[in-house]
Amino acid sequence: MTILENDYLRVSIRPKGAELTSIFHKPSGIEHLWQADPMVWGWHAPNLFPVVGGCLNNxxxxxxxxxxxxxxxxxxxxxxxxxESTTAHAIFSLPSSVVTRVHFPYEFEFQIIYELDGPRLTITYRVVNQDKKTIFFSVGAHPAFAVPFFVNENYEDYFIEFEEAEPLETHMLSAAGYFTGETKPISTEGSRLPLTRHLFDDDALVFKKLASRRVSLRSDKHDHAVTVSFPAFPYLGLWAKPGASFVCIEPWLGCADSEGQPRPIQEKEAIQQVAEGKVFEAAFTIEVS
Incomplete structure (x- = not known):
């Protein structure tokens, strides 16, 4: 386990998946990451690569x-x-191998960089192209934040506050996890999306045309908040297992397939690419206030 720590946060990252397992806010004594109850959802904050969501026919x-x-x-x-590892930053590396080439036939190095600065954690995804051709891929984050923060609160005390007061329209997913082409408006209160136990009964809320590039998880009961900023990520997913005590705030560069016929990787929706000999980078931040 790798630990990053300062006066504000203690962050833990495990080698499997280079996955965050803890974001502990020291001044308040709050653990902000879902602790991966295997009976509910056995992950904390998985990193998604080289695809986001499901692909037709897998x-x-x-x-x-x-x-x-x-x-x-x-x-x-x-x-x-x-x-690399210090108290302030760590770099995790996954190089291409015989195992990865079974699923993704490119030569690459995928790096995840964690940097701690005060109450802010920056996560950078870096794809190094070591192949002799362009690499196509998707990448995204899936952190689950524990809700409520305090034992005397309820899930319904919380809301997602968007940077902009804007109409929200989710793109609907089939039972198999593919986009159907249908959309549905999501009711908000100004810039607030209230959390309810049934908000995710129809799977994730997926927003593809947000003006907001920052959202905060807040309560009606106090000012303590977690803010996720994602300037380089055009898509955002929100999700929780129905009835579970967490909410995932997921910046994406890529998304699941749509129902229909499979498409070559370079034609997939929101696909990313990095040319031969080049490096791709995209970062987002998690800040506790």
């Missing part, structure tokens, strides 16, 4: 060949190497 079509790929990719199940 396959990626690359250069005319189909490669098996699980939902959200193989990164969350992979063991990363820690290449």
């Amino acid at each position: 396959q990626l079509l690359i250069d005319g060949k189909a490669y098996p790929i699980e939902r959200h990719g193989f990164t969350r199940q992979s063991k990363f190497e820690t290449t």
Whole structure:
């Protein structure tokens, strides 16, 4: 386990998936990450690569060949190497290998960088192209924040506050986790989306056209908050297991497939790319206030 720590936060990251397992706010004594109850949802904050969401037939079509790929990719199940580590930052590395090439036939290094600065944690995804051609991929985050913060509160005391007061429209998912092409308006109170135990009965809320690039998890009962800022990520997912005591705030560069016929990877919605010899980077932050 790798620990980053300062006067504000103590952050823990495990080698499997280079996954955050704890964001502990020292002044308040609050653990802000869901603690992965295996009877409910056994993850804390998985990192998603080289796909976000599900692919039709659980396959990626690359250069005319189909490669098996699980939902959200193989990164969350992979063991990363820690290449740098101090009390303020850590770099985790997953290089391409015989194992990854079964699912994703590129030469690459996928790095996840964690940097702690006061009450703010920055997470940077870096894709290093070591191949002789362009690499196509998706990448995203899936952190689950524990709700409520305090034992004398209820889940329904909380809301997601968007940076902008804007109309929200979610893109509907089928039972298999693919986009149906349908959308549905989501009721808000100005810039607030109240949390309820039934908000995610129809799966995740997926927003593709947000003006907001920052959202905060807040309560009606106090000013303590967690803010996720995602300037480089155009898509945002919100999700929780119905009835569970957490909410996931998920910045994405990529998304699940839509129902219909599979498409080559370079034609997938919101696909990213990095040219031969180049490096791709995108960062988001989690701040506790």
